[in-house]
Amino acid sequence: MYALGLSVLQDEISYEKILVKQVAYTDDLTGAGKISDLKKWWTLVKKNGPTIGYTPNATKSILIVKPEHYENGVRLFNGSGVTVTKDGQRHLGAVIGTEELKAKYVEEKVSDWVKEVGILSGMAKTEPHAAYSAFTHGLQRQWSFVKRTIPNISRLLRPLEESIRKTFLPALLKTNIFIGDDERELLTLPPRLGGMEITSPDKLAQEENRNSINLTRTLTKKIIAQDAKGETDQNAILELKKTMSRNRQSAQVESLERLKNVMLDETVRKIHIAQETGASNWLTCLPIRAKGFTLNKQEFVDAVALRYGWPVEGVPKTCACGVPNNVDHTRTCKKGGFVCIRHDEVRDLTANMLREVCRDVSTEPTLLPLNGMANTCST
Template sequence: MLRKKVSEWVKEVGVLSGMAKTEPHAAYSAFTHGLQHRWSFVKRIIPGISRLLRPLEEFIRKTFLPALLKTNFTIGEDVRELLSIPPRLGEMGITSLEKMAEEKNRNSINLTRSLTEKVIAQDAKGETDQNVILELKKTMSRNRQSAQMESLERLKDVVQVETVRKIHIAQETGASKWLTCLPIRAKGFRLNKQEFVDAVALRYGWPVEGLPKTCVC
């Protein structure tokens, strides 16, 4: 059943990949604001599904990301991990469903443990302490942010020095607003194909494609 669902998700990302060839900003926004959040429920409730989600992750890395970013190089594991880190840390927040599945399931179990125990005990009068739940959520958030920072620090040792400098710039307050806002044309927030691709290339210090070899002046 899940394999069938994953196949459907791959097709959906395929449609988005086709869209990314002409409207990458809209495709990126649709993925980060919509599509990847639709998969959250499955990650939370089904344990041990990382292996089953691998075809989707492979399709994202080999088809969606090249269509979105117009890169002239293969997107390896390090670049893929870099792109999965949130924009507030200077990246793009294109999460890996495969890598996040176990963490999401574990967090869901911890958050619902007291309620589960009451259901098993048929305790109709007991109440869940919301303060405890709130503290659990805060702890999970801190752990997630700490793991993201550790991942980023590790990646800084393997990417180019120029990319590391660009990441530091992208972490400045407001530096990622153009990336995280909805591409609303009427508000002037939409970037066309060339603008989006160039902006991402400049964000990471990647070569900007299509530049003239000689100055026209």
């Protein structure tokens, strides 16, 4: 309804009347053209806006001009309350203006994000599963919009990548393994390919900006042409999205194949196992405690170590049975109990499912030890 009401105002200030190209997004109205035409446009907005419930706020209105037209802009908008600038201004989550202003804006955003990564790193020391989920489902989405709307900012995002690599990952993984370039690249891959989708912001910036430009090209042309009646071809946009998705997946597969050629055979084998159906569900699901989807600190750290074949902390060098110990031996040693645990888990799961539909379901009782007792039998 608000958009319909605003369309009445746009009829009064249309491009055909005052030669100002404009676009409206909710209550944000933006126009572009010559300064003299923009002055007429602003006057009409103030005159006709309140009649339909749109009251322009001069203190929040910014006129961005080229340096050579700054004096003219100040003169024409003198007394209007509109701020005139030749540097630029933040606009709808991005920024319009000089390269210096863009760099300053991104640096400020990166500084805030680095602080948030630091806070999340502190959380990862006690709740790594929750911290991982917060990063992949929340925090790293914050810089996606900036990467899409502001070009050539890969260099400005490097401090953020350094914070992720040197602060967040060590706190999250708690491993003595050095996180080199290959390990970092592996962790950026999606879980279905054996990674953890902890993306590298500086490496994706250029690609996401290019994809955003391609996806919005049709809409951009309509705005420039001031074509308010035509409709964008949603099927074409959908096909373009599919093409971009396929290209990204192909690049990820190529990256994985390159990593397989330089990593240890044991690590490659672990990656193949992690690519099995359902093997990464514990990473992609939300850690909802009520559903039993949460892993405590030790469980999460051990799960990541087992996923990539990294050393598991706290495993004794020698098993209780007397042989040298490692992760594989702890899973198969008859004295360690894991064989019985795996058996009991299958037994208990089957029993719980049967209890949903059957009565008097019980599991085999634990046999009491026979130490000190005579066992006789007769035929």
